[in-house]
Amino acid sequence: MTFLRVNQLKVHYPVRGGFFRKVIGHVKAVDGISFELKKGETYGLVGESGCGKTTTGRTIIGLVKATAGEILFDGKDLTKLSRREFVQYRKDIQMIFQDPYSSLNPRKRVLDIVAEPLRNFEKLSPQEEKRKVQGLIEKVGLHSDSVYKYPHEFSGGQRQRIGIARALTLNPKLIIADEPVSALDVSVQAQVLNFMKDIQKEFQLTYLFISHDLGIIRHMCDRIGIMYRGQFVEEGTKDEIFHDPKHIYTKRLLASIPNADPLRRQEQQKLRQQIEKDYEQLYSRYFDAEGRVYPLKRISETHSVAIP
Numbered sequence: 001m002t003f004l005r006v007n008q009l010k011v012h013y014p015v016r017g018g019f020f021r022k023v024i025g026h027v028k029a030v031d032g033i034s035f036e037l038k039k040g041e042t043y044g045l046v047g048e049s050g051c052g053k054t055t056t057g058r059t060i061i062g063l064v065k066a067t068a069g070e071i072l073f074d075g076k077d078l079t080k081l082s083r084r085e086f087v088q089y090r091k092d093i094q095m096i097f098q099d100p101y102s103s104l105n106p107r108k109r110v111l112d113i114v115a116e117p118l119r120n121f122e123k124l125s126p127q128e129e130k131r132k133v134q135g136l137i138e139k140v141g142l143h144s145d146s147v148y149k150y151p152h153e154f155s156g157g158q159r160q161r162i163g164i165a166r167a168l169t170l171n172p173k174l175i176i177a178d179e180p181v182s183a184l185d186v187s188v189q190a191q192v193l194n195f196m197k198d199i200q201k202e203f204q205l206t207y208l209f210i211s212h213d214l215g216i217i218r219h220m221c222d223r224i225g226i227m228y229r230g231q232f233v234e235e236g237t238k239d240e241i242f243h244d245p246k247h248i249y250t251k252r253l254l255a256s257i258p259n260a261d262p263l264r265r266q267e268q269q270k271l272r273q274q275i276e277k278d279y280e281q282l283y284s285r286y287f288d289a290e291g292r293v294y295p296l297k298r299i300s301e302t303h304s305v306a307i308p
């Protein structure tokens with residue numbers, strides 16, 4: 001059952017320059033992507049830094065305005081809703097951020113941090129609110145007394161659990177997790193990821209999981225979309241992507257995962273060189289006068305199209 005559908009979504013950020021800060025061009029952060037999420041699944045968005053993953057997530061949650069395209073959720077196009085209408089949907093879609101160190105207000109107690117979304121939507125008495133927050137804090141594996149503490153009193157993994165408790169406060173249907181463990185020690189990453197899997201079942205959540213780490217994507221996701229410079233180059237189930245990748249860029253990403261077996265490493269090295277050669281022939285980077293990677297253009301698969 002389709003739960004959320006993104007149709008031809010584009011997000012172009014204006015680039016300003018000159019004395020009057022006029023718009024001199026656009027960064028096509030997301031440039032016509034379409035995909036859908038089914039209820040209860042984990043959909044992975046993967047690609048190298050700057051390919052538009054975060055922008056996609058932030059646009060779905062309404063933090064960034066779409067330039068064109070549709071985001072259909074519960075029969076409504078979120079890009080067309082007024083601010084007021086959007087707030088109702090915002091309850092159902094929550095985000096877990098990358099950095100648990102900066103995403104929690106250091107001056108607020110856990111009670112206030114976790115209760116914040118609640119205060120915007122429900123009028124609970126202070127006692128009811130505290131009971132609810134303590135319940136959530138226990139759910140994420142922390143002691144109920146933690147509600148009186150401040151973020152600096154917790155480890156990175158614990159802080160991310162607090163971020164997750166905050167995301168769960170309003171019983172959301174969809175959680176957008178943007179690199180939720182990349183700021184954490186490898187030893188804690190697995191704990192947080194497994195915990196996210198557990199609560200997914202319990203709270204019947206659908207995840208849009210954003211990561212550049214294919215190992216994590218493989219562990220977490222049912223279906224995967226591979227992004228490259230604002231576009232999708234390939235989409236498939238976990239098995240299709242990992243066992244039968246079709247696109248040269250996906251092969252390149254997969255070849256970059258180090259092989260644990262030393263005997264196979266040499267083989268992998270050779271494969272990687274071949275893939276790099278093919279890739280270089282297909283894609284090329286363009287830079288503007290200031291050295292920024294420019295229009296994120298893709299050379300056609302036949303190598304025959306000249307880039308202006």
Ligand SMILES: Nc1ncnc2c1ncn2[C@@H]1O[C@H](COP(=O)(O)OP(=O)(O)OP(=O)(O)O)[C@@H](O)[C@H]1O
Nearest residue numbers: 013027029047048049050051052053054055056212
């Ligand atoms: N507010 C903004 N204004 C202008 N350009 C932006 C803005 N935010 C992002 N960009 C540009 O849009 C492109 C996509 O960025 P985005 O953060 O969505 O990529 P990403 O795949 O999530 O990368 P990362 O993994 O590094 O976070 C990049 O070229 C980035 O520089």
